[in-house]
Amino acid sequence: MTRRAVLLVGAALLGLHFLLAAFSQSPYTPMKLRYYDKVSGYLDPYFAQNWMLFAPDPLADDRGILARAKCADGRVTEYYDVTSPYIHAAQGSRFFPSRMSRLVGSSLQSLYNSDPLLDRLRKSEKEKKKPVLPLMPYEKSSREDAVRFLSRYSMTQMPQACGGDPRSIQIRMYVRELPPWSRRDDPSAKDRISVQDYGWQKAGDLR
Known part of the structure; x- marks a missing residue:
């Protein structure tokens, strides 16, 4: 894997992490109630907001x-x-x-x-x-x-x-x-x- 590909993958993972963190703090919606447990399982305990x-x-x-x-x-x-x-x-x-x-x-x-x-x-x-x-x-x-x-x-x-x-x-x-x-x-x-x-x-x- 080239260096550029590594950077792209790293950026994508970092972006996904911040997306999940933002999702955990968003207002309550049917989507949040449905997926919150899975998101919380990833964030807790080290990345909990x-x-x-x-x-x-x-x-x-x-x-x-x-x-x-x-x-x-x-x-x-x-x-x-x-x-x-x-x-x-x-x-x-x-x-x-x-x-x-x-x-x-x-x-x-x-x-x-x-x-x-x-x-x-x-x-x-x-x-x-x-x-x-x-x-x-x-x-x-x-x-x-x-x-x-x-x-x-x-x-x-x-x-x-x-x-x-x-x-x-x-x-x-x-x-x-x-x-x-x-x-x-x-x-x-x-x-x-x-x-x-x-x-x-x-x-x-x-x-």
């Missing part, structure tokens, strides 16, 4: 993951904090943070984030006491992938659990909502913490 830096509603909470393990004898361990270590590691290396911090953060977002348009639609339906639109197939698969990734990551962060041989892993996501900035001087303003548990994942499927 995340525009939260430019979001009009910046994060105003503290969120993370706790995990516990089930042993061969049926014993269930206490919850381990598997979020704080990677946050401290990222903060300790400002110029060259680990790629893992982005992967964990993106997976946390994938657990409950959805398209703003669908969020508004579901909120409107809930306020009108109408049947709420169920999760789209791509939303379900995205959340299932996030649970599997976070379960696998959690298992690596607690090697001492069950003597190093856990049979199942369960993760719990916590969200600590901080008081709004407008109430920063109000001593009665309190944090609000909510948790959500996810199903047990077999350790053998995570290795």
Whole structure:
């Protein structure tokens, strides 16, 4: 293959990559709903697009993951904090943070984030006491992938659990909502913490 042919093939592949990335961020259409899972399978996790830096509603909470393990004898361990270590590691290396911090953060977002348009639609339906639109197939698969990734990551962060041989892993996501900035001087303003548990994942499927 000549050098020119190599350049043409490279340019075509690069163009296809940017086309798929743009498609993943385009408005929802029947075509996007049909092909989103395949496009997402190519982009995730290394090329996933995340525009939260430019979001009009910046994060105003503290969120993370706790995990516990089930042993061969049926014993269930206490919850381990598997979020704080990677946050401290990222903060300790400002110029060259680990790629893992982005992967964990993106997976946390994938657990409950959805398209703003669908969020508004579901909120409107809930306020009108109408049947709420169920999760789209791509939303379900995205959340299932996030649970599997976070379960696998959690298992690596607690090697001492069950003597190093856990049979199942369960993760719990916590969200600590901080008081709004407008109430920063109000001593009665309190944090609000909510948790959500996810199903047990077999350790053998995570290795």
